């Protein structure tokens with residue numbers, strides 16, 4: 001870490017907020033938890049869905065050159081022979097001869113057990129794929145693996161997609177879904193989980209053009225994060241050196257993020273060359289090629305792969321959004337999420353629990369719920385309710401007070417500036433839609449009508 005390290009938040013604060021507010025819980029917590037597995041609570045599941053949704057929208061739906069796919073987690077065992085995962089998806093492990101704990105050899109500083117100081121065995125290769133059995137008989141012939149990456153589902157469907165979509169190079173196939181890795185070094189909250197979700201694109205290009213597409217995807221992916229609110233100075237590239245490259249990769253650059261524990265991989269962009277298609281062609285005996293109309297030749301495309309989990313961006317978005325500011329004698333905690341990521345878009349807050357205020361508030365709530373994730377909160381003072389919404393990153397609160405009953409206007413209060421405007425109930429939905437889409441909070445389309453702005 002250099003002296004110029006930008007500010008970063010404490011992991012403890014993020015973990016505690018996630019627990020307290022129902023974003024993330026340890027898996028099977030009532031049984032003491034299961035190491036490196038996590039459950040997403042009511043807010044966490046919305047956040048996670050939003051991350052996947054914005055990725056899918058930007059990477060698949062808004063592009064002409066990428067199509068989606070959803071393949072099964074269990075695949076033919078030969079897939080993992082061809083892909084090299086049976087041989088190469090390993091970590092060297094050592095075991096302590098006294099306490100029998102296992103350690104990743106690469107992570108050890110000394111040559112004795114970090115836990116009890118005991119003597120360690122020689123390193124042994126440990127495969128990180130989870131193994132299970134298919135069908136009723138638990139023998140070698142029934143062994144299958146939980147996929148350690150979603151990419152292979154894409155490669156084995158290359159010809160299916162090509163035949164059914166008639167895509168021309170360059171084009172990509174995207175997939176998101178669960179992956180499993182029996183990680184040895186775990187920790188850092190959801191950063192390294194044993195069960196996680198991946199969002200991967202295999203972008204097929206003409207051989208010889210992969211370097212330029214590689215640069216294109218690096219930039220495209222960084223822009224995606226920045227557009228969603230990650231500070232550019234919290235991202236940087238790390239090039240893998242030759243010894244470090246995965247067995248399939250000709251070049252890999254990690255997009256690193258400044259996590260609370262330091263710079264670490266958020267996403268990887270790899271040039272996989274024609275390794276995967278060639279391997280599967282040779283192991284399956286099927287031709288996995290593309291007919292190039294220009295040269296009238298069958299070619300094996302090369303692949304550029306931007307690959308990311310869902311959990312690491314979730315953690316990065318949480319950390320980058322986290323903010324604290326003085327609030328009288330207290331501290332206001334705010335998650336300044338990009339609107340598209342915020343788990344709850346609007347909170348409806350009636351000033352009192354008395355009729356007919358409640359009826360008006362419930363009506364507004366029912367209308368807004370048809371459009372967005374909306375929360376109704378009528379407990380405690382409005383000030384406290386604003387703080388509760390700030391802490392979970394809700395961009396807008398709608399307050400209904402006694403004056404609303406008379407003038408049919410409600411207050412919209414904005415999370416970041418804490419500015420407030422009053423709008424007619426009839427304009428509420430349109431106003432929120434415009435604001436959530438990123439338009440200036442205080443200018444209403446159409447006609448640019450300006451509403452009165454007040455501070456909270």
Ligand code: ATP
Pocket residue numbers: 181183190191192193194196198265266267268307308309310311312
């Ligand atoms: P690391 O070096 O941190 O173990 P990796 O290089 O093995 O990661 P890749 O195989 O390149 O990771 O996987 C692509 C992406 O999938 C990563 O950039 C990360 O976002 C995500 N990912 C990989 N392993 C995990 C994990 N155990 N938990 C959560 N996300 C993961």
